[in-house]
Every structure is written in structure tokens, then in C-alpha cells.
Amino acid sequence: MGRRWRLVAALGVVGLVAGGAVVAYLDRIGPQFPVEYGTPFSIEIGDDGCPAHPEQVPFVDAPGQFVAPDPSEVILCTRVDLDGDGTFEPPGSDSGAGPIPPLQRTLRGAAAAEFAALLNQLPDRNGAWRDWQRRHSGFWPDAPWENGPWDVDGECVDTLMLPVRNFSYVLRYPDRPDVAIIATCHGWTDGTRTRIPTTDTRPHLTDEFLALYESQP
Numbered sequence: 001m002g003r004r005w006r007l008v009a010a011l012g013v014v015g016l017v018a019g020g021a022v023v024a025y026l027d028r029i030g031p032q033f034p035v036e037y038g039t040p041f042s043i044e045i046g047d048d049g050c051p052a053h054p055e056q057v058p059f060v061d062a063p064g065q066f067v068a069p070d071p072s073e074v075i076l077c078t079r080v081d082l083d084g085d086g087t088f089e090p091p092g093s094d095s096g097a098g099p100i101p102p103l104q105r106t107l108r109g110a111a112a113a114e115f116a117a118l119l120n121q122l123p124d125r126n127g128a129w130r131d132w133q134r135r136h137s138g139f140w141p142d143a144p145w146e147n148g149p150w151d152v153d154g155e156c157v158d159t160l161m162l163p164v165r166n167f168s169y170v171l172r173y174p175d176r177p178d179v180a181i182i183a184t185c186h187g188w189t190d191g192t193r194t195r196i197p198t199t200d201t202r203p204h205l206t207d208e209f210l211a212l213y214e215s216q217p
Contacts, residue, residue, distance in 0.1 A: 125150030
């Protein structure tokens, strides 16, 4: 009888340890960040038809679809800082730094809808960090590191390479207000949600836009 109880007790301990490990594993791979964060803000569209980039861009996020899937047009706005002073000169300025992209390129029809679908495929910060975790962790998943794109308190550090090009988007709809999307150190935001670009596993969003632009009839 004593041996039997010892066996039962040993199996119970093993079960508790295994159960604890499973709970810890699921907690480690589960959502690490709040699905709703920050106070939404508005991004104005200037007289030139392009988003006006605020001086301070807080991280903000909320659950749900990033953009409506049926824009009639998507406009890529490109501004250029030729000398790194933080001032974006008009397109066409000549400093010997090479050709300056046009201010605007526009997708229409099916190409606009396809780009909206690409935007909606971008993950939120829980999805982006889980994707990174799957690709980089070993048997025991790594935790989010400080100053990753999902770290709202992290310092934004950019390596300056001139000229600096600033990209933003405007989605136009036939039956709802235009949507402005700007780039931040955390990702792309419309002032309500932020989505993280996974450029290590897919092309840069602007490159995907340009590929669609060049394939338009």
C-alpha cells in the first residue's frame, strides 16, 4: 500500500510540474501588451493633400481592422530632407543628392484595394512580437526586449542617411472621410491604431506600393 501511494504522489508531482510548465509556456507566448492603449489623435491632411506629421506622435492602438478595405484611391506622399536639418524640402529641390521622388503617386481601383489589404495584414504589436518570437526563440520563447518597435517607452533611434525620405499615405473613400497614415518609430498609425511593419519577412510597405503603382495599367 505504501509503495502505491508513493507512486501516486510521484505521478501527482510530475503532473503538477508539467501543468505548471504548460501554463508558464502559454503565458510566455500569449499576448504581452494591452490590446487598447493610448489616447487617439487626429492627423490633419494639408492643403497639398498629404498628411501633416505632428511634432509629437504618441503610441496609440486599439483592436479592429486597420483601414476600410474599399478605398477609391491611395496616395503615397514623399517628402525629402536633403541636409538632415529636419526640414523637408519640396520635391524637385536640387542639392546634388540624386533624383527626388515625386510628391505624390496614386493607386486606383483594384490596386488601391490590394494595398488596403496589405495594410490590414500588418500585425499589431502582440502579433509582431509573437512573429519575432517564433522565428528567433529556442525551445523556451524569448520575452520582448526593451526598445523593440512594440516598446512604447523605448527611445526612437534612427541611423541618419541623407537624403531622408518621409513617406505617408492618404486613403480616399467614396462614402467616408479620408484616412491619413504616417510612419513612426513604432510603425504605421492613423492616430487610432498602430501596425508594425515586419520588413525582415516581407518587403518594405512603400516598396510594395511602388510595385503596385508600376503594375497599374
